[in-house]
Amino acid sequence: MSVARKFVTLLVLVLAIVVVGCKANHPVNCEYAPGMNVNTTVCCDYVSRQFSSYWASGEFYLTSYLASLKEWNCKQFDKECQQRTFAYTRFSGLVYDRFCGDNVLVEQCSAEVIGATLAQNSSLSRTWQNAVNGLDATKLSDDQLRSPCLQIAMYERDSGGFSHYHEVIQPFTPFCSFVWCGFDEKLVKEGRVSVWTCLPQSCRSSIIVMMVFSVLLAIAIIVANATVLSALGKYPRIRHNQAIYRFSLALADIVVGLIVFPTFVSSLYMQFHGSHELGKLRNVTGVVVNGSLVPQQFAVRDPSGQFSNRVPRQYRNFVGFFTVLSLSVSIYTLVAAGIDRCVALSFPARYRKTSKVPIGLIANICIWILSVIFAVLPFAVDLLGYTLVASILVSSSGPTVLILYIIIFVIPLILMWTVTIASYVISRKYVISWRRYSVGDDPTNGQGASESQLARTFGIMVGVFSLSLVPSIIVLICGATLSTIYYNRPNELIQESAVAYTSTEIVVIFILMCNSLWNCFIYSVRDRDFRAACKEMYGNAGAMVGLKCWQVEEVERTNGVAMEGGNSDDNFPQTLASGVDKTVVDNAQTTTI
Structure with a gap:
């Protein structure tokens, strides 16, 4: 009985402390x-x-x-x-x-x-x-x-x-x-x-410039990635084993052009030009x-200037979902493409036997599902949410957002760098083996040169993405360590530091989202087949509207393989040493990035 009384007494004491604490923290009548x-x-x-x-x-x-x-x-x-x-x-x-x-x-x-x-x-x-x-x-x-x-x-x-x-x-x-x-x-x-x-007029001008720049980038990204999607859909000759990764990247990037950049304009308008009530x-x-x-x-x-009144939660959730989705798909697709390429070069025979199974398709479906989960987490987790960053980009926020950023960006970024280095090392070994056993006047041509070219292309893609993402990570780290930019600490806040940080955020946001534009140009410079397909596609489109365009020629497949993506057996030397059989080489031929 005494134990029960002690328990009841302790429970009452705890409840009293909680009630007093709640009253102290949430006064009833302090309006x-x-x-x-x-x-x-x-x-x-x-x-x-x-x-x-x-x-x-x-x-x-x-x-x-x-x-x-x-x-x-x-x-x-x-x-x-x-x-x-x-x-x-x-x-x-x-x-x-x-x-x-x-x-x-x-x-x-x-x-x-x-x-x-x-x-x-x-x-x-x-x-x-x-x-x-x-x-x-x-x-x-x-x-x-x-x-x-x-x-x-x-x-x-x-x-x-x-x-x-x-x-x-x-x-x-x-x-x-x-x-x-x-x-x-x-x-x-x-x-x-x-x-x-x-x-003042100077601030108005800077906002107008940002809105115009956002519109132009949205148009450029839509055109570039629509070109990639159309070329992949229309021309089978550029659909090699890793074309599915290009398709996934282009699909994620076109979301940036269709939704993310246009909402930069709408977010700026709501924040600065929308009338208050x-x-x-x-x-x-x-x-x-x-x-x-x-x-x-x-x-x-009641005050009516709250952030939630100017930028509704439904809007933030909608834009934030597609922003996180596109970024997550991009970085995880590059990781998956690098792993796929390492496996293809390390275990060519086994990879060839399983190549009939759409491994790339399965991997990309999993990536999109995982990215959707990341994008909806702020809806389901109370400690997460979506907010505006630097008045334009809707991004995840909350006490646990750092953990989410590490999972979405930091870990896959490190993994992507690791896979890129491994892919380059493996491809170099493959090139050395090819040169050793190939027969011909110029053993540097053919498959060995193609593999070297593929490694450089994949490295360029990863390098461009890293250059786009790393500044954002640096800014996030600085934001977590600088006490003079926290608005909820007004005694420590320095206006010049806060303005400089917000302005830097704007710059790195544009750098990050512009990554959606570059892949199309990388393909055009590095892939002769893709460049010819785009030339033919736009030439045909121009002819349909009566414009005299450049003359279209089919891709010539002469001595050796194209810079990227050839699949014909005619691309191989007629004599192969015993160390490199034709099956292995033919399989590696299909590992274009």
């Missing part, structure tokens, strides 16, 4: 409304931690944050006024001046605000309060709306302020400093408020400070 009483002992610390953690998402307003700390007489208010932690822009600096400094705001902005008001109504008196109350925000030009003084003046109006004011916060602008500004609710209702409203206005029950204990209703408007 701010002018004049509403709260438990300042708990709420001052809670609001300060919440704003420091989530300010960059636009979930909280600096004006409401400082107003609440000031009205509640929080010790954090004096600390904020001294450190001015979030004074990243002229506007946010003026917000500190408004709440912390005596007449500092009036001294800095009175001339501009009074001048703008008199331009609208010259009969008003030249005083600060009359100027801000007489200012009609809806009559201001777009250039005037970018003025921080006029923005903070809208908050000062008797009819403005809390629940009638909207802040625009965007610290993830590539090649541009943080964006932070504020507007009267009337402008928001008219659809005139967005991040674009606050951006006012948050929901609701009533909160509370009591007046130093007043009656009878509960009253206080009007509170």
